[in-house]
Amino acid sequence: MTAALLELRGIDKRFGSLQALTGAELYVRPGEVHALLGENGAGKSTLMSVAYGLLVPDAGEILVDGQSRTFRSARDARRAGIGLVHQHFTAVPALTVAENVALFAGWAVEPRRLRERVQALSEQLGLPLDPDARAEGLSVALRQRLEIVKALATDAKLLLLDEPTAVLAPPEAEELLVMARAFAARGGSVVLITHKLDEALGAADTVTVLRRGRNVTSRPVAGLAARDLAQAMIGDAGLLDEPPAPVVTIPDAPVRVAFEALDVWREDRSGVAVRGAVLTVRAGEIVALAGVEGNGQRELLRTIGGVMRARRGSLRVDRPVAFVPEDRITEGLIPTLSLTENVALGLARTASWGRGVVLDWGAAGEQTRELIDAFDVKTDGPTSAAETLSGGNQQKLLIGRALALQPIVLVAENPTRGLDVQATRAVHDRLRDAAARGLAVMIYSSDLDEVLTLGTRVVVMYRGELFEVPPGTSRAAVGRLMLGAGA
Amino acid sequence: MRAGGWIGAGAALAAGLAVLVIFFVLTGHDPAMALAAMWRGAFGSWFALMSGTLIRAVPIALIALGFTVAYRAGALNIGGEGQFYAGAIAATWAGLRLGSWPGAMAIPVTLAAAFAAGAAWITLPAVLRRRFGVQEVISTLLLNFVAEAVVSYAVQGPLQESQHIYPQSDALPASLHLPLLFGTRLHAGALLAMAAAGVLAWVFSRTRLGFELLASGLGPRAAVVSGRIPVERLAVSALLISGAFAGLAGGTEVLGVSYALYPNLSPGYGFTGIAVALLARGAPLGILASAVLFGALEAGAAAMQRDAGVPAVAVYVAEAVIIVAVLLADRFAVRARREATA
Numbered sequence: 001m002t003a004a005l006l007e008l009r010g011i012d013k014r015f016g017s018l019q020a021l022t023g024a025e026l027y028v029r030p031g032e033v034h035a036l037l038g039e040n041g042a043g044k045s046t047l048m049s050v051a052y053g054l055l056v057p058d059a060g061e062i063l064v065d066g067q068s069r070t071f072r073s074a075r076d077a078r079r080a081g082i083g084l085v086h087q088h089f090t091a092v093p094a095l096t097v098a099e100n101v102a103l104f105a106g107w108a109v110e111p112r113r114l115r116e117r118v119q120a121l122s123e124q125l126g127l128p129l130d131p132d133a134r135a136e137g138l139s140v141a142l143r144q145r146l147e148i149v150k151a152l153a154t155d156a157k158l159l160l161l162d163e164p165t166a167v168l169a170p171p172e173a174e175e176l177l178v179m180a181r182a183f184a185a186r187g188g189s190v191v192l193i194t195h196k197l198d199e200a201l202g203a204a205d206t207v208t209v210l211r212r213g214r215n216v217t218s219r220p221v222a223g224l225a226a227r228d229l230a231q232a233m234i235g236d237a238g239l240l241d242e243p244p245a246p247v248v249t250i251p252d253a254p255v256r257v258a259f260e261a262l263d264v265w266r267e268d269r270s271g272v273a274v275r276g277a278v279l280t281v282r283a284g285e286i287v288a289l290a291g292v293e294g295n296g297q298r299e300l301l302r303t304i305g306g307v308m309r310a311r312r313g314s315l316r317v318d319r320p321v322a323f324v325p326e327d328r329i330t331e332g333l334i335p336t337l338s339l340t341e342n343v344a345l346g347l348a349r350t351a352s353w354g355r356g357v358v359l360d361w362g363a364a365g366e367q368t369r370e371l372i373d374a375f376d377v378k379t380d381g382p383t384s385a386a387e388t389l390s391g392g393n394q395q396k397l398l399i400g401r402a403l404a405l406q407p408i409v410l411v412a413e414n415p416t417r418g419l420d421v422q423a424t425r426a427v428h429d430r431l432r433d434a435a436a437r438g439l440a441v442m443i444y445s446s447d448l449d450e451v452l453t454l455g456t457r458v459v460v461m462y463r464g465e466l467f468e469v470p471p472g473t474s475r476a477a478v479g480r481l482m483l484g485a486g487a
Numbered sequence: 488m489r490a491g492g493w494i495g496a497g498a499a500l501a502a503g504l505a506v507l508v509i510f511f512v513l514t515g516h517d518p519a520m521a522l523a524a525m526w527r528g529a530f531g532s533w534f535a536l537m538s539g540t541l542i543r544a545v546p547i548a549l550i551a552l553g554f555t556v557a558y559r560a561g562a563l564n565i566g567g568e569g570q571f572y573a574g575a576i577a578a579t580w581a582g583l584r585l586g587s588w589p590g591a592m593a594i595p596v597t598l599a600a601a602f603a604a605g606a607a608w609i610t611l612p613a614v615l616r617r618r619f620g621v622q623e624v625i626s627t628l629l630l631n632f633v634a635e636a637v638v639s640y641a642v643q644g645p646l647q648e649s650q651h652i653y654p655q656s657d658a659l660p661a662s663l664h665l666p667l668l669f670g671t672r673l674h675a676g677a678l679l680a681m682a683a684a685g686v687l688a689w690v691f692s693r694t695r696l697g698f699e700l701l702a703s704g705l706g707p708r709a710a711v712v713s714g715r716i717p718v719e720r721l722a723v724s725a726l727l728i729s730g731a732f733a734g735l736a737g738g739t740e741v742l743g744v745s746y747a748l749y750p751n752l753s754p755g756y757g758f759t760g761i762a763v764a765l766l767a768r769g770a771p772l773g774i775l776a777s778a779v780l781f782g783a784l785e786a787g788a789a790a791m792q793r794d795a796g797v798p799a800v801a802v803y804v805a806e807a808v809i810i811v812a813v814l815l816a817d818r819f820a821v822r823a824r825r826e827a828t829a
Binding site: 306307323325327330331332333334335336337341344345346348349354355356357358359361401 | 694702712714
């Protein structure tokens with residue numbers, strides 16, 4: 001057996017009442033791509049935080065090149081040759097690519113030499129970047145590339161990638177995986193954290209599956225089938241087989257959303273995000289928008305949800321309309337407040353217990369308790385802080401709160417981003433129920449499979465324009481439309 | 488407030504007292520004597536309590552209550568001192584003109600003028616924040632210096648006493664003096680502060696407005712997107728109320744204590760008020776308690792300087808330590824919670 005570049009042995013980590021990791025193990029060899037697979041909350045990110053020195057484990061051992069190490073901070077981990085690319089970007093928007101790399105790696109900022117050094121590094125890594133471009137002007141894929149170059153600028157031998165493909169379009173994701181393989185071929189190692197089975201099977205040499213903070217299996221990918229991994233991840237393969245939405249046409253159902261020649265500014269007002277959009281949505285439909293991030297789908301849904309205003313054009317939305325933002329912890333919830341307070345946040349202005357001057361907290365708590373039961377939110381109770389819920393339970397609460405508005409139109413952004421298979425299934429069921437009860441539902445998702453599974457109608461957005469996809473279009477064809485092949 | 492909050496506040500107080508004792512030792516004063524002098528000045532007698540401690544607690548409490556309204560909505564009003572002076576000027580100006588009215592009418596009108604003047608003084612920072620995103624921390628702070636200059640000008644110009652000798656205004660007619668309580672120097676402004684605290688406690692805990700203020704402060708994006716709360720408008724209103732409370736403090740100080748406008752009318756009440764609000768973590772009834780405490784510290788400081796010869800600034804050092812300790816305790820609480828839920 002080859003000596004491990006990184007070995008984690010018997011890692012325990014506890015947060016309050018939650019045992020996040022129990023005897024977790026990871027064995028990464030030099031020159032391999034290692035997929036770390038698990039559902040949301042399985043402990044993947046916690047284990048990576050331990051490997052990168054962000055968390056100190058309660059028990060267990062970290063070995064780098066066979067030597068036991070103690071990481072007190074990320075700096076220690078970087079010194080040991082470990083780099084991490086977060087799910088969220090950490091580049092300074094106003095600085096250039098070269099400056100961001102220098103800032104992170106602690107290089108001297110001597111403009112000309114720095115440019116050359118960064119350019120040389122990015123080319124040597126096979127990740128070309130313009131060193132003078134400002135980070136804020138980069139596309140999502142390029143920003144991620146910048147994050148990777150930053151991580152590798154400290155001479156990392158081991159690259160930890162936390163859900164790197166979540167923000168990428170399918171072709172970009174493929175490119176990233178090719179990069180990971182090339183890095184491994186040059187003798188480096190990559191840990192690819194993911195909950196996507198096909199990525200693990202397609203790009204990795206070895207896969208380690210975590211479930212509820214424990215190792216389920218760790219073995220070479222060769223010969224494994226998706227079904228085996230799914231079984232390992234969730235312990236119940238049946239849940240994965242979600243049937244795609246039936247194609248429904250409801251000609252007589254009333255039109256709930258209608259817009260024509262609709263233009264919307266970008267959120268930062270740097271240009272037009274939506275141009276000349278035309279669509280009608282009827283009661284009972286789930287219209288799912290696909291698109292690479294930044295093509296106007298977010299602005300379009302926010303306009304329909306009443307969070308942004310149209311620049312021009314006609315827009316009719318039947319009210320009440322409920323809006324579920326994708327960013328649960330800054331836009332959906334206030335993490336430090338209790339569940340009851342968070343329910344009041346969404347409902348007080350319309351609920352009988354909150355419309356007036358006095359807010360009846362007893363009644364608000366009562367309604368919160370009902371939502372917790374009806375939507376199967378796992379929590380200690382209505383007085384728990386929202387931040388104590390897992391992502392899936394936060395999302396269930398948000399959907400429940402949105403439906404408690406008794407809306408006619410329901411708009412949801414990336415409704416299952418970051419959720420595990422079971423929570424995803426639960427959210428999808430709720431959205432389908434809502435449509436079946438006659439709501440007009442609109443979603444967008446960065447996950448093409450979700451769009452195809454959930455939407456009764458699929459619409460692609462590219463550069464602010466809408467392209468309705470005829471029923472039965474192949475996944476590959478939709479993917480091409482997302483990249484502008486239909487324009 | 489959670490138990491941890493009270494423990495943090497207690498620890499902060501202990502740290503402030505410890506620094507005070509260290510100061511006494513380093514400067515060669517007998518700590519026991521100095522502390523005894525402070526105690527006598529603050530709580531030693533009925534007179535010390537009412538006319539020393541509580542009389543100082545009134546403006547501090549009003550300013551702290553105002554600060555906490557804005558703070559809850561996520562806005563920082565550092566300009567309590569300036570708004571206090573704006574209120575004092577307005578009260579003096581109005582009071583000198585309403586001498587012929589019966590007190591029962593003149594006093595409310597004069598206090599209303601002070602209230603409005605405090606709000607007016609913070610209007611510019613509020614508008615700058617709303618329109619141009621100018622940080623109110625800086626604009627309200629800077630307007631303190633302007634207010635002090637305006638007071639200086641007023642007492643040497645339009646509001647100077649009739650002899651034109653001293654830099655102060657004429658004394659207000661007796662009909663405008665606030666009623667005194669229990670035959671001490673404590674004035675009816677104390678009742679006003681208590682009523683204001685009671686109303687705010689009710690608004691914060693029982694009303695939708697109170698909750699929406701809290702939500703705007705803690706999660707402005709969530710408040711807008713999920714709560715459909717007009718966050719920026721609320722912040723502006725909260726700033727105006729905040730300024731109005733400080734203006735009212737200036738009004739009660741003129742009508743209840745000084746009966747005239749002087750420069751240096753406030754020994755830094757505007758800043759002490761912020762400390763008091765932070766120490767009480769924005770709980771209105773807690774503010775009353777911590778205002779009494781800080782009133783006692785300042786009354787004690789005066790007595791200490793007089794009786795034990797220790798410079799009163801020592802107490803301001805202790806106050807500063809208390810503020811820093813409270814902020815530190817908050818940081819630790821946040822970090823502890825993060826670690827518990829990460």
